[in-house]
Amino acid sequence: MPTIIHSLEEALRYDISQVQIEDYWNLGDEPELKMHSIHAYPAKFPAFIASKAIHLAIKDDIQVKTVSDIFCGCGTVALEAKRNNVDFWGCDINPVATLITKAKTFAYDSKKLEKFYRSVQDNYANDVKVYKYDEANNRIKYWFNYGQFQDLSKLKNAILTIPQGKYRICFECLFSSILKSTSRWLTKSIKPQVDPNKQIANVWDLFERQYKKLIKALDELPTSTSKIEIVTCSILTKRSLPKIDLIITSPPYVTSYEYADLHQLSSLWLGFAEDYKALREGTVGSAYNSESFRYDMLELNRTAQDIISALKENDKIAKAKIRSIARYYIDMQKASDQCYRMLNDGGMALFVIGDTEYKGTQIHNSKQLVESLIISGFQEVSVSKRKIINKILSPYRDENGKFTNNKNDREIYHEEFVIIGRK
Ligand SMILES: C[S@@+](CC[C@H](N)C(=O)[O-])C[C@H]1O[C@@H](n2cnc3c(N)ncnc32)[C@H](O)[C@@H]1O
Known part of the structure; x- marks a missing residue:
């Protein structure tokens, strides 16, 4: 059973260690479309989650006509929307991501x-x-x-x-x-x-x-009449937003990927930037985004304040890192507000997000997001967990970011949260 939260008080009080795994989100019922693997992309999420989210929303009496992914990456949700014959609007700040998403969802002769x-x-x-x-x-x-x-x-x-x-x-x-x-x-x-x-x-x-x-x-690919629109922009600053029935998304991780750096080969060859570093600008979770960033603790919600205070107490953690994590939370609060604005009344937003640990300090992204959603105005937020099966063989990474079986290395997500907000 998911944990259900209706108020800020409940959001602050609930204990994430009590959140249960919901088997529904663990495995897909059918093989993934081949199109999903036409281009590698970091932190791509399993396609079946998108289709299952659409089915869940329909079961919950939502008339799902338009689906969105505000961090569309390589278009996993877009393609599943097409497969389910619903319209899709998505954006990503990374032009390589939107190129892949478009290529995967166009209809060709x-x-x-x-x-x-x-x-x-x-x-x-x-x-x-x-x-x-x-x-x-x-x-x-x-x-x-x-x-x-x-x-x-x-x-x-x-x-x-x-x-x-x-x-x-x-x-x-x-x-x-x-x-x-x-x-x-x-x-x-x-x-x-x-x-x-x-x-x-x-x-x-x-x-x-x-x-x-x-x-x-x-x-x-099945034939589909879905209308698909993909925009290269930052969701944080996008003013005109479409109206959406269901958002399905997985936000960037708090401390790991530099998407602009990881896609530099494509950006350089395809002429998206002379200097790929320019594409880091505005990317949620980019450490470079926060070099000159100053924040006020009061801009952060209570959970984010608690996390930042705990990080400050850890003398192994550099100030720059703490600034970048604070920036991440402020950005995620904005993203939550944008989702609320986009949704039709009664609509649903589903997020897949992992908690992590940095130099021994726990970073509860999931709890921070639950609080953000409640503050943005969502009426009800449900939280459950899923097991990450087959996504990676080992949950550990060495200091170079390579997978390792050494348990002394940094542990990354082997379970993640499925958080659903209803407007
Ligand atoms: C975890 S990935 C999403 C992966 C996606 N679910 C998939 O299956 O491919 C997060 C994405 O957020 C994008 N992103 C980061 N900051 C953004 C922003 N400000 N606005 C829009 N997209 C952003 C990154 O470029 C990245 O593609």
């Missing part, structure tokens, strides 16, 4: 897609130009050797011959999906670092493989 693929193939094969490696962006030179740079430049130019629009976006997404494997990037690390022993993949072979994967993924 298979003959046109094949025609464009053949033209990319021909242009690539016939391009005999030598691209100027010396003049390339320094970060591109850092990650790609001369040969890979030549092949990727040819491929990118071949894709740019496709007229602007959904087909070009689709091929840009495939291009983006092969960048890590064709570079020196250490795969499966949450920090950008070089793998000196990397077996670097062949550009065209990998691109062709991704294209074939896309075709199979498209074959499997």
Whole structure:
């Protein structure tokens, strides 16, 4: 049974250790669509949660016509909305995220897609130009050797011959999906670092493989009449918001990912930024966001104040880290207000969020979010937990962010909270 909260008093008093696991959220009933894995994305959540959330809302008498994900990432919720034939509005501050989401949810004409693929193939094969490696962006030179740079430049130019629009976006997404494997990037690390022993993949072979994967993924998609709108923006500052029946989202983690850094290869190659660091601006949870940030404890809700006070008492924790966590909470309070504004009366917002620990101090993000939702005006908030099954094999990470089986390393989420607010 979920824990149900109706008031601020209850939100402050409830004990998160008493929150129970609800099996409903643990496993999906059907295999995930292949389209979900067309492009890797950090902290992607299991697709079945989105479909189960839609079914739950319908069972709860909500007429689900429009679903939203305010942190849409690589479009997991968007694609499940399409699968369930409901409209979708989503945003993400990261242009790589919105590119992937669009590419996954557009409807394509298979003959046109094949025609464009053949033209990319021909242009690539016939391009005999030598691209100027010396003049390339320094970060591109850092990650790609001369040969890979030549092949990727040819491929990118071949894709740019496709007229602007959904087909070009689709091929840009495939291009983006092969960048890590064709570079020196250490795969499966949450920090950008070089793998000196990397077996670097062949550009065209990998691109062709991704294209074939896309075709199979498209074959499997049911027809849908959903209207889908994807916007690249910060949810925190977006003024005009659509009206929504159901929000399904997973916010950024408080202390781990730097999305702009993790997507630098795509941002640089696709021209989203000359300096990928510019894309950190406004990203919830970015440590860089808070370098010159000053906060007033009174801007934080009570749970956030308690967490920040506990962090301050821990002398192993740097002030800058505490500032960035405070900034995260202030941002999450704003995100909660935005969700409330977007929802139709009676609507529902579902969040999947994990608690964590930093240098021995507990960080109860879930409780902070419950309090934020109540303060934003949600009438009823229910909290339950789910087990993270198969998402990661080990719940521990070493100091470089790599998975490890060493229990002395940092423990990350192996259970997470499912928090549902009703307006
Ligand atoms: C946990 S991920 C979401 C993953 C998503 N559920 C999926 O399955 O792909 C959080 C996302 O929030 C985005 N984000 C961070 N700050 C944002 C902001 N201010 N406005 C909108 N999106 C933001 C990040 O770029 C990231 O894609």
